[in-house]
Every structure is written in structure tokens, then in C-alpha cells.
Amino acid sequence: xxxxxxxxxxxxxxxxxxxxxxxxxxxxxxxxxxxxxxxxxxxxxxxxxxxxxxxxxxxxxxxxxxxxxxxxxxxxxxxxxxxxxxxxxxxxxxxxxxxxxxxxxxxxxxxxxxxxxxxxxxxxxxxxxxxxxxxxxxxxxxxxxxxxxxxxxxxxxxxxxxxxxxxxxxxxxxxxxxxxxxxxxxxxxxxxxxxxxxxxxxxxxxxxxxxxxxxxxxxxxxxxxxxxxxxxxxxxxxxxxxxxxxxxxxxxxxxxxxxxxxxxxxxxxxxxxxxxxxxxxxxxxxxxxx
Numbered sequence: 001x002x003x004x005x006x007x008x009x010x011x012x013x014x015x016x017x018x019x020x021x022x023x024x025x026x027x028x029x030x031x032x033x034x035x036x037x038x039x040x041x042x043x044x045x046x047x048x049x050x051x052x053x054x055x056x057x058x059x060x061x062x063x064x065x066x067x068x069x070x071x072x073x074x075x076x077x078x079x080x081x082x083x084x085x086x087x088x089x090x091x092x093x094x095x096x097x098x099x100x101x102x103x104x105x106x107x108x109x110x111x112x113x114x115x116x117x118x119x120x121x122x123x124x125x126x127x128x129x130x131x132x133x134x135x136x137x138x139x140x141x142x143x144x145x146x147x148x149x150x151x152x153x154x155x156x157x158x159x160x161x162x163x164x165x166x167x168x169x170x171x172x173x174x175x176x177x178x179x180x181x182x183x184x185x186x187x188x189x190x191x192x193x194x195x196x197x198x199x200x201x202x203x204x205x206x207x208x209x210x211x212x213x214x215x216x217x218x219x220x221x222x223x224x225x226x227x228x229x230x231x232x233x234x235x236x237x238x239x240x241x242x243x244x245x246x247x248x249x250x251x252x253x254x255x256x257x258x259x260x261x262x263x264x265x266x267x268x269x270x271x272x273x274x275x276x277x278x279x280x281x282x283x284x285x286x287x288x289x290x
Contacts, residue, residue, distance in 0.1 A: 022158040029072045029150040036064035037142050058134035062141050069145045083149050083207045092204055096212025103213075103269060104220035107262050111243070116250050117225070121240040129223055129238060133215070140214035147172045147194065148201045148210050161202060169194030179231030181253025189263040190230075196266055199273035221256055228255030 040061035044053055066084075073081045111117040123129075151171055156164035172194035173187050197210050204210075222229040226237035231254045234242075243250040251258035 022154050025077070026151055026154050028076065029069070029154070030146050032072045032076075033065055033069040033145050033150060034142055036068050037061045037138065040064055055131065055134040058138045062134075062138040065138070065142050065145065069149065072150075082205065083153070083201075085206055088204075088206065089208045092206060092208035093212040096200075096209040096214075097216045099209070099269075100213035100216025101220050103265055104217055104225070104256075107256060107259070107265050108225050110261055111249070111256070111259070114245075114249070116245040117227075117241055117243055119239055119241045123236060123238055123240060125238065132223055132235075133219065136215045136218045137211075139218065140211045143172075144197065144207050144210045144214055147175075148197055149207055152198045152201060165195055165198045168198050172197075176230060179254065181228075181231045181251075181255070181258060183247070183252065183254065183258055185248055185260055185263060186251070186254045186258035189257050189259070189266060192263055192266040192270055193257075196270035196273060199270055202278050203273055203276065205278070225256075228253065230255060230257055 041057060044057040044060075048057070070081055070084075073079055108117050112119065147168060152164055152168035155167050158164075159167075169191045173190035176182060176190050177187070197214070200210050200213065201207065218229050221227055222232075222235060223237040225239055226234055226241055227243055228234045228251075234255070243256060247258065248260050250256075251262070256262055
């Protein structure tokens with residue numbers, strides 16, 4: 001007769017080690033947090049007529065994604081959800097909106113001076129201008145939760161901050177490879193943006209500023225300057241303008257995020273955040289060395 005108690009004692013630590021492995025945790029958290037997005041949109045697409053699929057499906061998907069992320073933190077990782085702490089949320093969100101908008105405006109201002117961005121006119125401000133905000137909020141919340149809240153944070157715990165920045169930035173850039181018009185400059189700019197967002201997270205230890213800057217960046221590129229966002233077709237926004245010039249400067253089909261100027265601006269801001277260092281330390285259970 002086998003001693004089942006001894007066998008359980010011997011195998012339990014291995015099971016715990018398996019479940020706690022950084023790669024397993026990252027995959028589990030990423031799948032749980034992102035799965036509600038396509039599942040919600042697919043169900044809504046099949047169950048609700050198109051005229052009634054405005055704004056609320058994206059907001060519902062964002063809510064379900066957040067709840068799934070919260071479940072992962074509380075039930076699987078057994079920790080407090082410090083990255084969504086209420087303290088400082090409004091301030092960091094406002095700063096994030098300003099940061100994202102400021103970077104975009106800087107890029108387009110320089111491109112306009114170089115004759116690469118051509119302004120043809122201004123459209124009126126209507127509610128339609130803000131309809132994409134629901135989708136942009138969903139994208140910002142889901143991507144920042146996965147790439148910074150899960151990939152960067154867990155990798156940082158495992159191998160240290162600097163190496164985690166590199167890993168998470170590469171993963172973020174590679175995730176955008178299927179987008180239309182992506183090229184070497186775009187991949188480099190995406191990686192730089194991944195570095196920036198990780199540096200912001202290290203600075204604040206919350207996701208508010210990361211999400212807000214992400215939303216502001218996408219909104220300004222698409223809805224203010226009316227150009228393509230990460231390879232997604234441009235729409236008519238506030239300004240009637242277009243990018244025209246060599247792809248390395250204008251970004252080509254990928255949009256302004258494929259511009260060398262964008263790479264330079266993002267890299268400069270990322271360097272500032274990295275140089276400033278963390279404003280807040282990681283929670284005791286998550287503190288790591290660089």
C-alpha cells in the first residue's frame with residue numbers, strides 16, 4: 001500500500017512552484033484579463049442589431065476586463081489591487097491625459113513645420129467626435145492591464161526592473177506586428193512607448209496615468225488630427241489634415257506612430273521618466289531590485 005500522505009507532501013511544493021512560475025502567471029493573467037474583450041464583442045455582434053451597438057458594448061467589455069483582472073489579483077495572486085488604488089487616481093489620470101495629448105501635439109506641430117502634416121481645415125465639434133472614446137477606453141484599459149499590470153509587473157518581480165522593461169517593451173511591440181503598415185521604425189516606436197509606459201508605472205505604481213496617456217494618445221492621433229492609429233484607417237476628426245511625405249517621417253500606412261520623429265519624442269519622454277526614478281516604491285510583497 002502506498003503512503004498517499006507522503007506522496008501529496010512531496011508533490012504539493014512542485015504544484016505550487018508550477019502555479020507560481022512567472023510565465024504561467026503572466027499567461028493566466030493575460031488570458032483572464034483580455035478574454036472578456038473579444039467574447040463580449042462577439043456575443044454583442046451576434047445578439048444585438050448594429051444600430052444598438054453604440055458605446056455600451058465597449059464600456060461593458062472594459063468593465064468585464066477590469067473585473068477579470070481584479071479576480072486574478074485577488075483570487076489567484078492573493079494580493080491587494082494597488083495598481084487601481086483610488087488615492088491619486090484623479091490627479092494621475094489628468095496628468096496622463098495631458099502627457100498623451102502633449103506628446104501627440106508636439107509630434108504634429110513639428111511635422112507641420114516640416115510640411116509633412118498638411119492642415120486643410122477644421123470640422124465642427126459634435127458628439128460624434130467623442131463616440132470613439134468608449135473603444136479607446138477599452139483599448140487603453142485592456143492593453144495597460146495586460147502589458148504593464150501583468151507582463152511588466154510579474155516580470156519585474158522575477159528578473160528585476162530594467163530587464164523587465166526590455167521584455168515588456170518587446171512583447172508590446174511584437175503584439176502590434178499584425179497591424180497594417182507596420183515597419184522597423186514603427187516597431188522601434190512601439191517598443192519605446194512600451195518603455196515609457198513601464199517607466200510611468202514604476203514612477204506611480206498605479207495604472208491610472210498609463211491608461212489615461214494611452215487613451216489621450218490614441219484620441220488625439222485619430223480624432224483630433226484625423227490620421228491612422230497604429231495601422232487602423234483614419235477617420236474624419238476635428239482637424240481636416242493628412243500626412244504626406246517619406247514613410248520614415250510620415251509613418252506610411254501605420255500612421256504617425258511609424259514616424260522617426262515619434263520615436264524620438266517618445267524616447268525622450270521615456271528617458272525623462274527613467275531618469276526621474278520611482279516616486280513610489282512597490283508594495284512590500286512586490287518590491288524588487290533593479
